[in-house]
Amino acid sequence: MTEEALKAHNQSAKQPIVVWVIFIATIISFMGLGLVDPILPAIAEKLHATPSQVSLLFSSYNLITGVAMLITGVVSSRIGVKWTLLSGIFLIVIFSALAGSSNGIWGVVSFRGGWGLGNSLFIATALSAIVGLSVGGTAKAIILYEAAIGLGISVGPLLGGELGSISWRGPFYGVSVLMIIAFLALLLKMPKVAKPKTKSSVLDPLKALKFPGLFRLGLTAFLYNIGFFTLMAFAPFVMGLHEHGLGFVFLGWGLCLAFTSVFVAPKIQAKFGTIKSMCAMLTLFALTLLAMGIWTDSSTVVIVCVIIAGLFLGTNNTLITTAVMEVAPVERATASAAYSFVRFIGGAIGPWLANKLAETFNPHIPFYSGAIFVLIAMLVVAFGRKHLAHVDRVAH
Template sequence: MQSKSTLIKEELQPRSVGILQQPKAVWAVAFACVISFMGLGLVDPILPAIGKKLHATPSQVSLLFSSYTFITGLAMLITGVVSSRFGTKRTLLTGTFLIVVFSILGGFSGSIGQLVGYRAGWGLGNALFIATALSAIVGLSTSGPAKAIVLYEAALGLGISVGPLLGGELGSISWRGPFFGVGVLMALAFLSILILLPKLPKSKVRTSLLDPFKALRYRGLLTLGITALCYNFGFFTLLAYTPFVMNLDEHGLGYVFFGWGILLAITSVFVAPKFQSRFRTVPSMCAMLFCFAVTLLVMGIWTSSQMVVIVAVIIAGAFLGVNNTLITTAVMVAAPVERSTASAAYSFIRFVFGAAGPWLAGKLAEWYNPHIPFYVGAIAVVCGILAILLGNKHLQHIDKAVASHH
């Protein structure tokens, strides 16, 4: 019998098929990913409006992100158990259905508490969807794992970039509009998966709740999880807190985050692979995280300058796009375990322990001043760099594993 490490190496052999030459099933899942990630950007332009309409402080509104990410992280522990028993297609459909239900319920919310609760339910659906979607795209792709991950990141970037534009338009009518918009779009995603994705064979290996924790025994995977935890503090400071300091309406915020998302999408697809092949994974990740930390520092120093914050937010998309692809690719080959298990373990750490980031950003502004959240976010990202440097010896195999893709 072949070992898991041997299977992973075989998966990483070069394939001549181009990234766009994919089966219909891959495109169906990718389309659903675009719509799913639109849900994240769709809500961003209406955060200040939610605060005004529901009489909530920025820290209370930021709980929309905290509850979402916390439940997503916890639910990641069961995604492997669910998908290995019910199959990829059923798990994707269940996750998509839950997002439809809870996003529509969110649109009917009468208080910030209700909305935070519905976002938690949304997080459960999101966990079932995104963990299985990445595994499905990588498994079904005919172009190899590296190109499949780039395709996944492209879907992520496209969804995040288009989402704010639609969110700004719907949000200018009512803050409830984007929630109903997500519900309708995810219903379309549900149909695309139902129709285009064939019934896939269930995994021959039944995973357990302990598997993600066992996977964290591999120091490379643990290092990447801790790095992502720190990085998420900075990421959600940008995503959940900057809308409150830019002083823009729903349309304005939509355009700013559209620019941010466009840069994120372009760099994740076209720039990240070049950085990886030329400068190697670990140095490239450290460089992108350093640039992101500096960007947060700039926003902290010039918080009162609307133009500086707007430009910094957009530019940050470039650094985040490259880093997202690099770290996702690294996670897939960091440990000799199933891809879904590696993703679950990594996501558990970064989401559960990083969930305090959005809430803390709002609270720091209330406790001290508007500059402090950016400084703390920058320090957290620097801690992510230190985590990589301390665990560097456990990441040396990543470039060898990925080299055959290029």
């Protein structure tokens, strides 16, 4: 570990206990994203569904998560951070268990939407809570948050593969049990955080998008997430692996994502600046998707590309989240909700579009399409420098 990384590690270790409780709960929450990856082919087989229908597990989850981001500030400003987090976790517990109990694809898709509602209440509030309660500055708090995301996403597929090898229902019940543990931990350990003096409106996140910098970052994430979820929701269908194998591939992907989000992103940002670094990562991710499109018939190439993509995704996630927290003169929770609203809409379109393109044309096209969207995202950042330049001056 380098001297800078060690220093950052020592700084993060001094965080209040409540920050670590939220950190662990965030890990468990984001397990839900990657947990279903290893079981997508199994669900399609068991429930007699097409890949595009199964992809709606991501689409319904992301769509409801994105739209519900508009109400997260309304809820948290009225019932407080603690009870908003607990409400979100409670909904995840209920709807993940209901999804596991479903006997048809549309039931699973619908309950994943309810799961997305709980997820939105939790993740938007968790980010602002970690930033607000942690010590060491915004950048370090976001690195901690991104580390939790990376760990959750990396461990999720492994757990999903293990439980999914028993039954496709196992991962859904697994999330429900883990979130019960997170609920109890937050209930017991998190103090009551003072409510904001001003109550938020549903329109606040939409109004925040009038700031050019925040709008550009939201649009960037919208486009980039189409490519992101092309990888997440379509790649499992062309790898030719069973639940265990898919679990290990996405474990490798998630570990790469977690490592770069914590250790690589801050160094690249410090050396090259946020804008140049984001453009480089988006370009590399687009090239990775392009390679997957060219060599779709080679499961080895697809597997290696999925894992390598984690390196670029982890770095970019930290860079863009840090920028969002600083780019607009609004409360961080509002900025996060506005950005997430746009971002998750892209995450809803990506999975369905990728699988539909494969069914309509051939399995190469989704990766080409994803690469184009990510490349456009890079151009949005590159041509928006004047609206984003001040981010590098405040990021430290």
